[in-house]
Amino acid sequence: DGGITQSPKYLFRKEGQNVTLSCEQNLNHDAMYWYRQDPGQGLRLIYYSQIVNDFQKGDIAEGYSVSREKKESFPLTVTSAQKNPTAFYLCASSIAGALDTQYFGPGTRLTVL
Amino acid sequence: GENVEQHPSTLSVQEGDSAVIKCTYSDSASNYFPWYKQELGKRPQLIIDIRSNVGEKKDQRIAVTLNKTAKHFSLHITETQPEDSAVYFCAAPFSGNTPLVFGKGTRLSVIA
Numbered sequence: 102d103g104g105i106t107q108s109p110k111y112l113f114r115k116e117g118q119n120v121t122l123s124c125e126q127n128l129n130h131d132a133m134y135w136y137r138q139d140p141g142q143g144l145r146l147i148y149y150s151q152i153v154n155d156f157q158k159g160d161i162a163e164g165y166s167v168s169r170e171k172k173e174s175f176p177l178t179v180t181s182a183q184k185n186p187t188a189f190y191l192c193a194s195s196i197a198g199a200l201d202t203q204y205f206g207p208g209t210r211l212t213v214l
Numbered sequence: 215g216e217n218v219e220q221h222p223s224t225l226s227v228q229e230g231d232s233a234v235i236k237c238t239y240s241d242s243a244s245n246y247f248p249w250y251k252q253e254l255g256k257r258p259q260l261i262i263d264i265r266s267n268v269g270e271k272k273d274q275r276i277a278v279t280l281n282k283t284a285k286h287f288s289l290h291i292t293e294t295q296p297e298d299s300a301v302y303f304c305a306a307p308f309s310g311n312t313p314l315v316f317g318k319g320t321r322l323s324v325i326a
Contacts, residue, residue, distance in 0.1 A: 143303060
């Protein structure tokens, strides 16, 4: 899991602003995922991508957008349409899909001021 | 879609005792069941996983059992130590190769 990096570690946003969270991996994994973690809520899937230039919505995609232009990168944009964005965001990757071990990045804690 | 229920939500044990966390899932086609450990402020890390072709897997003090008929799987930690204190998550995919659905987590506290 040391091959997945997320930046920044902490991010503060004013209401009405879009922000982009970075996720990079050098594990040569095809699949990448974004999760949101709130206290007592476990991990909820926002978006996932199983191949470059393709991605699918997860359970809570509203107010978020992603791109997958490169195999190594899967940035997440939190838009102003996300009503309650304060949370811990985790990126993960796996070799090909859900039946392979997922490795997580260190996370980004987003706080809306 | 897949629904994963995890119990208990919190668990306190004395050092040296065993801890058991149980998860149930709804999709009978699910065939991969990982367990993750997350320490405070850190990333989740895989500690053990099991596939549907076996009923039990063990790695030192950690074991996972799977009952496909009843659609539940359990994490067993023996001889608990303070460093086992963390939040543990179970997960299962829905219908094959779709992304994992995670349980809501169990906060384990090992009391010295």
